Amino acid sequence: MWKKTALCLLGLCANVALAQEMSATDIIRKAMDHYRGLTSYSEMTMTIHRPDWERSMTMQAWTEGEKRTLVRVVEPKKDAGNGTLSVDGNMWTYTPKINRVIKIPSSMMSQSWMGSDFSNKDVSKDTNIIDQYDHSLLEQYEQDGHQVYVIQSIPHEEAAVVWGKEILWIRDDWVLLEQQFWDQDGALVKTLKALEIAPMGGRNVATLMRMGNQDKPEEWTQLQTSAVEFDLALPANQFTLSNLRNPRE
Amino acid sequence: MRYPFATISTLAWRNLWRNSRRTLIMLAAIAVGVWAMIFMAALMRGMTDQMVRNGLQTLPGEVQVHQRDYRADPSVVNSMAPPSRGLLAALLEPPVTAWAGRVRVPAVISSERGSRSVTLLGVDPAAELILGSLPEKIVAGRALDAPADRGVVIGASLARRLETGLGKRVVLMSQDTDNNVVDRGVRVVGIYHARLQGNEDRFVYAGRAAVQGLLGIGDAISEIAITGDDYRRVQHWYPRIARAAGDEFETLPWTELDPFLGSMLAVQDGFTLVFMVVVFLALSFGLVNTLVMAVFERVREIGLMQALGMRPGLILGQIMLESFYLLGLGLLVGNVLAVATLKPLATGIDISAVAQGMEMMGMGAILYPALHIQDMLMSTAVVIVLGLLASLAPAWRASRLDPVAALTRD
Numbered sequence: 001m002w003k004k005t006a007l008c009l010l011g012l013c014a015n016v017a018l019a020q021e022m023s024a025t026d027i028i029r030k031a032m033d034h035y036r037g038l039t040s041y042s043e044m045t046m047t048i049h050r051p052d053w054e055r056s057m058t059m060q061a062w063t064e065g066e067k068r069t070l071v072r073v074v075e076p077k078k079d080a081g082n083g084t085l086s087v088d089g090n091m092w093t094y095t096p097k098i099n100r101v102i103k104i105p106s107s108m109m110s111q112s113w114m115g116s117d118f119s120n121k122d123v124s125k126d127t128n129i130i131d132q133y134d135h136s137l138l139e140q141y142e143q144d145g146h147q148v149y150v151i152q153s154i155p156h157e158e159a160a161v162v163w164g165k166e167i168l169w170i171r172d173d174w175v176l177l178e179q180q181f182w183d184q185d186g187a188l189v190k191t192l193k194a195l196e197i198a199p200m201g202g203r204n205v206a207t208l209m210r211m212g213n214q215d216k217p218e219e220w221t222q223l224q225t226s227a228v229e230f231d232l233a234l235p236a237n238q239f240t241l242s243n244l245r246n247p248r249e
Numbered sequence: 250m251r252y253p254f255a256t257i258s259t260l261a262w263r264n265l266w267r268n269s270r271r272t273l274i275m276l277a278a279i280a281v282g283v284w285a286m287i288f289m290a291a292l293m294r295g296m297t298d299q300m301v302r303n304g305l306q307t308l309p310g311e312v313q314v315h316q317r318d319y320r321a322d323p324s325v326v327n328s329m330a331p332p333s334r335g336l337l338a339a340l341l342e343p344p345v346t347a348w349a350g351r352v353r354v355p356a357v358i359s360s361e362r363g364s365r366s367v368t369l370l371g372v373d374p375a376a377e378l379i380l381g382s383l384p385e386k387i388v389a390g391r392a393l394d395a396p397a398d399r400g401v402v403i404g405a406s407l408a409r410r411l412e413t414g415l416g417k418r419v420v421l422m423s424q425d426t427d428n429n430v431v432d433r434g435v436r437v438v439g440i441y442h443a444r445l446q447g448n449e450d451r452f453v454y455a456g457r458a459a460v461q462g463l464l465g466i467g468d469a470i471s472e473i474a475i476t477g478d479d480y481r482r483v484q485h486w487y488p489r490i491a492r493a494a495g496d497e498f499e500t501l502p503w504t505e506l507d508p509f510l511g512s513m514l515a516v517q518d519g520f521t522l523v524f525m526v527v528v529f530l531a532l533s534f535g536l537v538n539t540l541v542m543a544v545f546e547r548v549r550e551i552g553l554m555q556a557l558g559m560r561p562g563l564i565l566g567q568i569m570l571e572s573f574y575l576l577g578l579g580l581l582v583g584n585v586l587a588v589a590t591l592k593p594l595a596t597g598i599d600i601s602a603v604a605q606g607m608e609m610m611g612m613g614a615i616l617y618p619a620l621h622i623q624d625m626l627m628s629t630a631v632v633i634v635l636g637l638l639a640s641l642a643p644a645w646r647a648s649r650l651d652p653v654a655a656l657t658r659d
Contacts, residue, residue, distance in 0.1 A: 089430055109357070109422055109430055111364070158399070160420045160432035162361045183361035184417045 024135035024151050027170050032066070032130060034174035034203065037230035039064045042201075043074075047222040048116050057114070066130075068239040072247060073114075084113070085244040091120055094244045101241055117190070117211040117221040132159035133166070147172035163189075173204045188214045201228040257563050261570035264543065275539045276579050282532040283583025283628055284590070286525045290624040291591050293524075295617045297517045303445055304503075304510040310348070310380060310474025311483045311503045312490055319471060320499065325354050326426050328469040329498065344477040344486050349376035350470040352460045356423040358403070358453055360411035367407070367453045369423060371460025371470075374398070380476050383454065384441030390415045391439050398456035400438030404449025408440050415440055421455070425465045433463050444615075521624060525631045532632075533639040540572055540643040551647055552655025561648035568644035569637060576636040580629055591620045 040063045047056045058075040067089070073082040081096035091104040109121045133153035140149050151168045155161035164184035169177040175197055181190040190213055194206030205228055212220040237243050265272050305311065316329040331350050352371030357364055374393040377383045383392065384402070393402055401421065403413075413419055415437055422432040435455065443449045461468060477486055483502040491500035504511030544551070551564060597615035 091430075103428065105424065109432075155418075155434065157418075157434065157436075159434045160422065161434055162359050162418070162420050164361070164418075181361070184413075189361050 024137045024149075025130065027137075027149050027151060027174075028135055028153070028168065029130050030174045031168070031170045031176050035176060035205070036063045036066070039232055039234050040201075040228065040230050041232055041234075042225055042228040044223050044225045046114070046116060047224070048114075049218075049220050049222065051218040062234060062238055064234060064239060070239055070244065081247075082114075083244045083247075085239060085241065087239055092241060092244060099245075101245055117213060117219065132156055132161060138167070143171075148177065171204075175204050175206055177206075190214065195222075200225065201230050203230065253563055254566075257567040258570055261567050262574060264547070264567075265571055265574055268543075268546075271539060271542070272575065275535060275575060276582065278532060278535050279576060279579025279632070280582035280586060282528050283580050283632060284586040286528050286628040286631070287584065287587035287620070287625055288590060288618075289524060290521045290628070291587070291618040291620045292616065293521060294517065294619040294621055294624065297513050298619050299444075299617060301510050301513060303448075304507055310382070310476050312475040312477070312487045312500065313503075313506055314473040314475070314490065314498050314500045315471070317497070317499050323353065323355065323471070325352075325424060325464050325466060325471075328352070328426075328466055328471050331468055331470055332473055345475055345490070346477060347376065347379035347381075348473060348475040349373055349380050349382070350457075350473050351377070352457055352464070352466070352469075353471040354423055354460075354464065356421055356453065358401075358407070358411065359420045359422065360413040360417070362412040363410060365407060365410060365450065368451055369421060369460060370452055370454050371457040372396075372454055373457050380474060382474065384443055384452075386442040387439050388442045389440040390437070393439070393454060393456055396457040397459060398438070399435060399459045400455070401435045402439035402441055402454040403437055404446075404452065405440050405442050406446045406449035407453070408437070410450065413437060421453070421463065423464060431463055431465065435459075522627060522631070525628050526635070529631055529635050533635060536572065536575070536636060537639050537643060539575075540568065540640050543571065544568065544643050544647040547647075548650065548655050548658055551650055552652045552658075555650065555652040556656060565644045565648040568647050569640055572636060572640035572644070573633075576632055580632055584625055584629075587625070588620065591618050594618050595620075 040061075042061050043058070044061065045056055045058045047054065056076075057073050057079055059071055059073045061072075062070045067087060069084075069086040071084045073079045081094075083094040085092045085094075091109070092101050093104060094101045104120055109119070111120060112118065113120045113122065133155050135151050135153045138150040138152050140147060142148070149170045149172070151170060153166045153168065155163060155165075163181050164186065165182045167178075167180040167182065169179075171177055175194065176192075177194050177197075179192040180188055181192075183189050190211060192209060192211045194209050196206070196208035197204055198207045199205075200207060205225060207225045208222065209225075210220050210222045314332075316327045319327040319329075349372065351373070352369075354369050354371075356367055356369035358367050358369075359365075372383070372393065373396045374383065375395075384404075387402070388405055390402070393400065401419070403411075403419075408414055411419065418434045418436050420432055420434050422430060425431045441449070441454075443452075457470070461470075475490060477483065483504065487500065487502045554564065555561070595618070597617045599615055
């Protein structure tokens with residue numbers, strides 16, 4: 001009896017460990033699916049804050065699957081119509097003022113997207129975290145009636161990722177609470193944090209997110225989501241260059 | 250007078266030391282002038298040498314073969330197949346001493362805290378080593394060991410700018426032939442030090458096969474760099490390579506790959522000569538003045554010699570010899586001085602205080618003066634020829650004195 005219990009416990013522990021090992025990746029996948037859906041449409045306001053200035057722009061974004069994103073600026077007027085299309089890791093921008101679609105060359109992929117704290121790469125490739133990293137569950141705790149999973153993601157040796165590791169806090173309703181970017185010396189560099197969470201479009205989503213730089217607390221970029229819709233039907237040409245150039249109303 | 254020349258040379262020598270203080274001052278002036286000519290020429294030659302050598306190092310190989318459009322648009326689209334048949338045979342023949350095929354594409358390297366545009370060089374370390382185009386000094390870590398090496402070697406300055414270091418992962422990003430973004434995380438296996446900081450920032454070395462894999466170009470390369478015996482003699486052998494490569498490719502010597510460097514050597518000689526003449530012109534006023542005074546003081550004496558039957562030609566010769574001795578002694582002292590000051594500086598002069606400015610000209614923080622025998626010969630020729638020309642006037646006047654008038658002058 002004693003022996004059996006011990007064995008059982010050991011076996012159970014092993015099972016739990018295995019389950020956790022498997023689930024870390026699943027949790028991340030769930031969170032990404034949750035945040036993008038099969039398809040999604042959202043309206044948001046991006047606020048770029050610097051010590052001496054601040055500006056906001058309102059935009060619309062469409063996503064499909066993990067590899068297609070289209071973002072279009074609605075306000076302010078002088079930026080209206082500026083668009084960014086990202087398909088399979090490639091990225092194009094369109095500026096109505098010069099009426100040109102420009103492919104973002106690889107040399108500019110690490111540069112900031114529209115002057116924000118997000119890079120072009122962040123915008124075009126935000127789901128590659130799933131298969132380019134090794135994920136492990138660090139801990140799990142309860143908060144406000146939700147389970148929160150803390151997952152450490154370490155990029156593969158040849159993954160095109162500069163970070164030493166990322167740590168993600170994901171709630172059991174698959175809302176990403178916080179994502180920390182650590183350098184290879186173990187120092188925190190950037191943090192993406194959900195400041196407000198509210199039900200929208202049928203699920204709980206982070207309606208206010210802020211990307212902040214650890215070394216410069218006075219510089220951050222905030223994304224306020226005002227409307228979101230998931231799993232809607234998008235036209236087949238939604239993620240094409242012609243649609244980037246001539247938006248269908 | 251059986252030996253007029255012996256007599257006038259003795260006279261000239263003794264006259265020289267009659268007013269020894271004046272002669273010594275003039276001698277010092279000539280010596281300093283000559284020293285300045287040689288010293289400056291050595292410094293300038295050191296500068297050009299270094300510019301050319303640094304230039305050749307960043308453009309390794311005195312002859313390069315490219316796909317026709319590569320130089321206009323150095324992208325991966327304009328790569329070419331590795332050399333085969335005729336070209337390969339030409340590359341294995343003397344005077345070619347080494348050659349290497351390399352991939353050279355623009356890329357971006359990023360770390361956690363920054364990203365920079367760089368030139369990514371996919372190299373075959375063994376071949377490049379013979380070519381002498383790999384960074385001279387690895388300050389940390391190791392050099393690349395094989396074309397398949399999956400690490401990168403970056404410059405010390407680049408590492409500082411990216412706030413990364415040895416053993417860290419960085420991300421290389423470039424484009425494939427369809428203009429799609431390709432990227433990969435790579436580990437920094439070595440950090441190099443280059444003579445020019447600009448090069449440290451600009452060049453990232455990686456294994457050739459690894460880069461070809463990243464870009465998805467099979468075994469294609471961007472350029473073939475070839476080196477032969479002496480970089481100054483490249484005109485003699487590069488046409489043969491060009492013929493072997495054929496019209497499909499563009500084969501150019503370094504003088505055309507970098508016309509600035511090419512013209513530098515040609516300009517250098519003329520520049521040195523101009524500089525020497527300018528220094529001498531300043532000197533010549535002192536020289537002529539000294540001789541005019543010497544003649545002026547000796548008017549009666551010259552009159553007497555003429556009255557005793559010395560021909561004007563000998564008087565002219567005597568003054569010219571006097572000037573020649575002066576110039577010769579000055580040259581000797583000046584040359585010895587120049588060699589004596591340049592020898593201890595052969596290990597290099599630290600000019601790091603102004604290194605940033607010099608770097609714009611393609612120079613390092615240490616200047617190595619180059620003493621060339623031809624510069625010493627050139628300064629000697631300039632001083633003797635122009636010096637004698639300058640002394641012709643006073644000598645001519647002395648030889649044309651009217652003996653009676655000269656003797657009766659107070």
